[in-house]
Amino acid sequence: MNPFESELRVIEAAEELASTLGADKNHTVAAAAMDTNGVIHRSVNVYHFTGGPCAEFVVMGLAATTGAGPLMTMAAAGDGGRGLIPPCGRCRQAMLDLHPDVMVAVPGESGPRMRPIRKMLPDTYFFPDADSQRILRFNKRYYDTVASGTKTTTVRFDDPVVPGPHIFAFEDDAEHRTLKGLVTSVRHYRLDKMTAEQACLAPGTSAEEFRRGLRTHYPELSDEDEVGVVAFELS
Template sequence: MQPLQSELRVIETAEALASTLGGDPNHTVAAAALDTQGRIHSAVNVHHFTGGPCAELVVLGVAAAANAGPLVAMAAAGDRSRGLIPPCGRCRQVMLDLHPDLLVAVPSDVGPQMQPIAKLLPDTYFFPDSDAERVLRFNRRYYEAVAEGTKTSSVRWEELIPSGPAIFYFEDDDRPALKGEVLAVNRYRLDELTPERLRLSDGDTVERYIRGLRQHYPAMPDDARVDVVDFEVR
């Protein structure tokens, strides 16, 4: 997916820091990460023959030292004008375990793209004791409705959302994230959706809702199974 403005700032921060490297072979990659408060944290790798950490892992520590909480976007860039680079396998596993709702910037033929960390490491092992804080993302136009409790459900495709406490993060929004809880996640085929299951108000239709859903998920197939997520603000 195309990067949002906040995610472009993460990419730009990583690339700007990487442009200052090159004279020291022990530090060759820069990384930047965005937290749910809108803060960007940055760091560089520590190359060493014993297995010094990648920049992505160093920035996780930097963010933790700043009490950042869950991270929502990450980018890494190489020195000597190498530009955006994807994370290695070890970094992907750590990101998935500690920040399972992270979007990671990767290069492509059409420019930077944001990929969910779960899609960068499919069919993987999950570390059961990581106790990661979860994030439920929203378009910023829903902030008031979610904050006021008039919007209490959302439909998602391939987002792997669990029940339990979560931070409600509104993309490209300067207002503070909200704390809440995912109460239930129920999966249906598109042709099983009903006004009751979608919590539709009077006058709205399933067909119109699905058309809107396809604008958000253009790759969603006709036989897709989607999750109806019920939530509440604490």
Template structure:
């Protein structure tokens, strides 16, 4: 996925810190991570023959020290001009267990991209006692509709969402608004067999419009893809008193 401005800030912060590391052989990688309030936390690795922590693990500790809560984006960069680097296997497992909805910045031939942590560690072991806070991302244009209770359904492709409590976050939102809510249901359907009843279409919306919208958001989604109809609600007191 291409980077939003907020995600680009995380990458730039990691790269800037890496550029200041100098020639110290004990600190060769910098990491930056953004929390749901828009704060960026930073840390560097501690290289040691006994197995010092990677920068990604160090920044998790720094964020926890600042009571950051769940993290939404993380990036690491190497010293001496190496630029953005992907996390090692151990860091991927830790991120998946502690921040299962974080997006990780990785280098590609066309520039930085972000990937869901689960995409960097497929078919992996899940630590059953991690009990991580879950996030559900929405486009920022949906904030008012969700906050007012008008929007209670979203359709997702290749985006696992679990039933239960979640923090709703809004992508690239300058105000870093969040809403406390609950995912109440996740129903699998085949896209080509999806009906207005399955999709819980609002009056005035057609299936053609829905499919075109989904294809614009998921351009690589095949016509027979399995999608998930996700229903959700806001926790009492989370909604705005009035939204115009």
């Protein structure tokens, strides 16, 4: 997917820092990461024959020292004008375990693209003791209805939300507003079999109308696919 404005700022921060590198061969990659408060953390790698840490590892540690919670966006860029570079396998595994909802910038044919970290490491091992904080993302237009408790369900496709505490983050929100909440249940239904009651639709909204809206939001969604009805509350 194309980057939001906030994600473009993370990419620019990584590329700007990378442009200052080159004189020291021990530091050749820059990384930038944005937390749920909208703070962008920056760092560089430490190249060493014993296996010095990648820039993504360093920026995760740097963010942790400031008390930052889960990271929303990660980008890395190489020195010498190499531009945006994707993370290595070890970084992908660490991000998946420690920041499982982070979006990662990768180069594409027509410019940077954003990828969920779980899509970059399929069929992976999960570190059970990571105890990572989870993020549930919403379009920023839903802030008021979520904050007021009017909106208590959301329907997701290909998004493995699990019950438990979450930070509710609102995408590309200039104020970087967040709410603390709890996902209470996730129920799955085949799209073409899901009723208005199962989808928790407002009175007067038909299931077919809702399905059309979902297909617009998820172009790859087919009638045979399952979607998850996520119930949540503020904590």
